[in-house]
Amino acid sequence: MDNCNLFIFLQFLFLLVPLLLAFSAQDNQVYIVYLGEHHGDKTHQEIEENHHSFLFSVKETEEDAKSSLIYSYKRSINGFAAFLTQREASEISKREEVVSVFQSHPRKYALHTTRSWEFSGLPEATNSSKDKNSLLYKSGYGKGVIVGMLDTGIWPESESFNDEGMDDVPQQWNGTCQTGEAFNTSQCNKKIIGARYYLKGYEAHLGPLNKSFDVKSPRDMNGHGTHTASTAAGRAVKNTFTLGSFAAGIASGGAPLAHLAIYKNGIVIGCLHAVRNNIVVACSAGNGGPLSGTVEDVAPWTITVGASSIDRVFPAVVVLGSGFQLQGQTVTSYQMRNKLHPLVFAGDVTKPDVPKNESGQCLPDSLSPEKVKGNIVLCWRGEGLRIRKGMEVKRAGGIGFILGNNEAYANDLTVDAHVLPATHVTYEDALRILEYINTTKQPNARITPAQTVVGNIRAPFIPSFSSRGPNLFSPQILKPDIAAPGLNILAAWSKASGPSMVREDKRVVKYNIISGTSMSCPHVGGVLALLKAVHPDWSSAALRSALMTSARVVDNEGKPIMDATDSQAVPFHFRSAVFDPNKAADPGLVYDATYKDYLLFLCSMKFNKLVHPFKCPKRLPCPFNLNYPSVAIPQRKSSVTITRTVTNVGPAQSVYSSSIETPPGTHVNIWPSKLHFNHTGQKKCFTITIKMGGNFTSGVRMHNYSFGCLRPFPKWRSTKLLSARTGSVGLGRRGKRIVVVGAVTVVVGSVTRDWAPLRSVAYLVLRGGVSGLLAVGSECRDGSILESGYRIKLVSGVDQSLMLGLVGYTGSDILGFGWEGLWFWGVCGWDLLRTIRVFWWRFPVEGYVGFPVGSG
Known part of the structure; x- marks a missing residue:
């Protein structure tokens, strides 16, 4: 069975190798060198250097060796793909550590989906999975949610906007389907439930519309609006590809069963009013990068989205x-x-x-x-x-x-x-x-x-065009808020526009690949539609917070996310990190804000002419104290104290403690250090005191800013998956017990004895159906609980083992295993225990959860 599994896995990687057989010079071909399994604990860099040494042994120069390496397989298998002559391949195959060398063939290349949603963790958008733990399944694929698009219009004939099998138009919908040139009411349906165009302001400033470029109707003559609408909420369409058959596969939006309301309008106004009506507003950060200070749409009531890459190349x-x-x-x-x-x-x-x-x-x-x-x-x-x-x-x-x-x-x-x-x-x-x-x-x-090549590509990174911070308008608000796929994205297109969007291009395509933060924004929009379906009572600020605090800060190789110059990306590039849709559904805590909070923020920025009858207070609030999931300090001060309020959206009984990555040159204190919650929806305040001083030269820096973060770690949650009544596992000398708890199978092995009690060992083999974190602790006879200090991260479908010897030392408390079972000295005294309690956390506890703090 193991050999069979290995063969299938190798075949999968083999199909993902870039097939450049027809491209090579002279008799160079693409070969795959397979070295078997990984041995030892070498880093990814050490593994790649080893692969490079193989090539250097047969190439004339180090530069030739470097340029010939296509991919280095550093995870599941050990091997590499490279341009080799037949003689070079033969020489490498003779080495003792080489298992096999074989040539790649283009005719065996396998096509995949259109990728950006799959790379973001939502493959269900393209294959109708029934995984009950996925955000798509929980949200009903966006059923009942209306996504409004302000862009260049819509090409309604695209298959991405068919309404087959969709629910009726929501009863609360009061919009209209506006007729116009080449557009009538029949082109609205249960997918496109509304369409309007607004050109009077445009014509007032720039004169009559040039009808050779556009039409007076919601119809998209450019392609951009069709692309963004299908990215956010397009239906799943099989056998799609762009000109030249690139990126072939299934095209789907993030919320395929959500409804679309189309507004052909190039200017976004009234976003604050939209937020007042609990409408979530997401905007693209702009394409002014790599220059700093170019980020656009920086209002704190909007979600500003930068761009990132995916693991697909051409x-x-x-x-x-x-x-x-x-x-x-x-x-x-x-x-x-x-x-x-x-x-x-x-x-x-x-x-x-x-x-x-x-x-x-x-x-x-x-x-x-x-x-x-x-x-x-x-x-x-x-x-x-x-x-x-x-x-x-x-x-x-x-x-x-x-x-x-x-x-x-x-x-x-x-x-x-x-x-x-x-x-x-x-x-x-x-x-x-x-x-x-x-x-x-x-x-x-x-x-x-x-x-088209998918996989084995380091991603994401922040492309150069994505606009950067700092926020020049309101520097106390760190922007962009988040990043999402925006580089080389395929989606539906208007037949009235060529794939290059220039007048001379008369080619016609149904789907097209383009780049920009305008492609990133609808990815976030699609996820917001799903989150709104799961949490209809959450405010726009809560939804934004969930996205930001659950985002990931490492790439698919577990390394820091970089920019296009191979420098480490900083919060001015993407604030929190790159969005992680599934984790956003269960953030644990959110930073909420109200319409009044935003008005008070405007007061603090000396905007006195606000919505009637609201008047700014005589004592203006501090702009730092807007309840935002980040903090930026644009001017260096000796000490700053900032207040934040978090709302518990997880289980009722929860305790959070903080972990701080202090920005270089500062001292940071969090008070209180722990937050105890008794019910869902409960709010708790804490303060962040930042004192300047020390070394500003270390750490990641940009434009005299230094960066850090605060991570609120959950301690114990109320769900008792294993306890004395629900399946606690006795640890004896013989045999083992298997307990199935939800999506997690816990296999408890026999306790072995080494006479030195602190070296006694038990083991758990954990099979997780969903990703998350598991912690182990003891339960005393009086019902009290001691955290062991041991945690293990579970990845969906991956078995993990946890060795428990000296389980933990916390002050005067020691926890370990003895001959007859779990023993503990401290709270329980020398009390022999036979119970190990497993606490299961299904929400993320790792990542850029808190506050990147700028100081300069």
């Missing part, structure tokens, strides 16, 4: 005449002939009248047809639209286009449906190509056809 390799290969990305459907072609740098083939500061960027009408014809052209990303750079190369007679990042964009690769064979490479790779051009008499290259 590799297209540049093969230089020297044999050197550089992997870029693209989703162009055009392919060049499988031979080498002349390669030039755009700066060498521009027209003589092009200014020096524009040279090399392939801006419109900048290239000389006499010099470009028949060549592949390398262009800097720089100024101008990426898609128009490729159009300029094609206009001048070029046959291929390489878009090279400048230093600011670094490793950020945004794919486009270019109008000729093309690929997009990193800044370092662009420099390598330029060096090859400048040092070779007749440089040449070719661009291989792109593929």
Whole structure:
């Protein structure tokens, strides 16, 4: 059975390898080197370095070895995929530690879903899973919730908006389906329950609408609004793909059974009034990155969403005449002939009248047809639209286009449906190509056809375009609030707009891949629809808090989330972290706020003209004290005390203690250090006192800000999954007992004795149906409970073992196992116990739960 499981697992990874067989230079092919299982406790970096050493042993240079490595498998199996010649593969296969070496074949490539929701932990959105612990199942896939979209309209004929099997329009809906050019009431249905357009303000400022670009109706002539609406609440549609058959699979929105209300309107107003009516408002952070201070829509009553990546790429390799290969990305459907072609740098083939500061960027009408014809052209990303750079190369007679990042964009690769064979490479790779051009008499290259590759890619990271903080309007509010998938996202599209969204592009697609924080925002919108269905009584602030405090701060390799320059991301990039939808449904505590709280915040910012009849108090509140799940201190002060209030939305009897990551250069005190709750809905206050002083040079910093966080850890919760009455397990010398508690199977093994009581050991094997944390403690005969100090994180479907020897030491209390059972000295005295109590926490207790604190 083990061999069978291993084979299936290997087959799965094998199918996910980037299939670049047809792309390699000379006789280079893609091979998979399998080294068996992992042994010892090597780090991921050490494992990858070991894989690199294999390649260095057969390659001429270290650079060749580095560039030939495609993927390093560091988790379930030990192995790597690389470009190798047949001779090199044969040499590696002879090494004693190598199990097997085999070649990858493109025809065996397996397609997956359209990915962003699956990567975010909601695969049920695409496969109709009945997992009762999933957010989608709990929310009924968003049934009964209405998602309003303010964007460029809707293309109602898209399959993503069919209403088959949907519930009737909610009775509380009072909206309308507005008719207009190329749009009538029949194009609204049980999915699109309302559609309106607002163009009078636009025409008043900019003159009559140009009907060659748009129409006076809710119909989307751009594609952007259709894309965002289907991302948030589109139906699950099978066999979708973009031009060139990229990202093929099932396309689905986050809340596929939610209703849509479409508003064709480019200006968002009245968000505070919407919040007053308990309507949740989410806005994109903007695409002004990587510059700091560019974040938009920073009002504290909105959820401001930055962008992150997913673990899917579209590799297209540049093969230089020297044999050197550089992997870029693209989703162009055009392919060049499988031979080498002349390669030039755009700066060498521009027209003589092009200014020096524009040279090399392939801006419109900048290239000389006499010099470009028949060549592949390398262009800097720089100024101008990426898609128009490729159009300029094609206009001048070029046959291929390489878009090279400048230093600011670094490793950020945004794919486009270019109008000729093309690929997009990193800044370092662009420099390598330029060096090859400048040092070779007749440089040449070719661009291989792109593929879709999913998995084994480190993600997420924060792309360069995502706008950054600090919040220049109200610096006491840390923005963006959160990040969500926004890089290379596939969703429905308008047939009136080409995939590049430029007028010259007459291609027609049903689904398209684009990037931006506008793609991130509907991901959050879809999750908010699901959360609203599960918790209809939660306020918009509570929903925002649940998203922010449950977000994850590490990537899929367990490492800190990075930005496009391979620097560690900071709260100015994404505040809390990247959203984690399933965990948001059970945050334990939330930071709530009311409409009045926001008005008082505006008072504190000296906005005196507010909603009538509200008047600001004579003594203005401190802006730091808005009950927000973060704290930012824009001016360095000797000491600041901040108040926060948390509401218990978990089990009635709960106790939380705090854990602090202190920002460098500060001293932080939390009072009280523990919060005891007696019922759900109960509110408790605590203060955070931050004193400045000390070393500001250590830690993660940005623009004279340093960062830290507060994590409220739950102690004991009232649910007694194992107790004297519900299945406590006696620990004897023989045999073992198995107790099934909800989704967790607890297997308690025999206690072994080593005569030294503190070395006695029992073991638990835990099989979790849902992710969470488990703690072990003792129960005294008088009913009191002692926490053991031992915790183990459970991951859904993964077995874990917990060894219990010296279970814990807390002050004068010692807990351990003896010959006859669990013994404890301290509260219970030398009292032999036969009971081990297991406490099961199903909500997250790890992550960026509290307050990233800025000080400068």
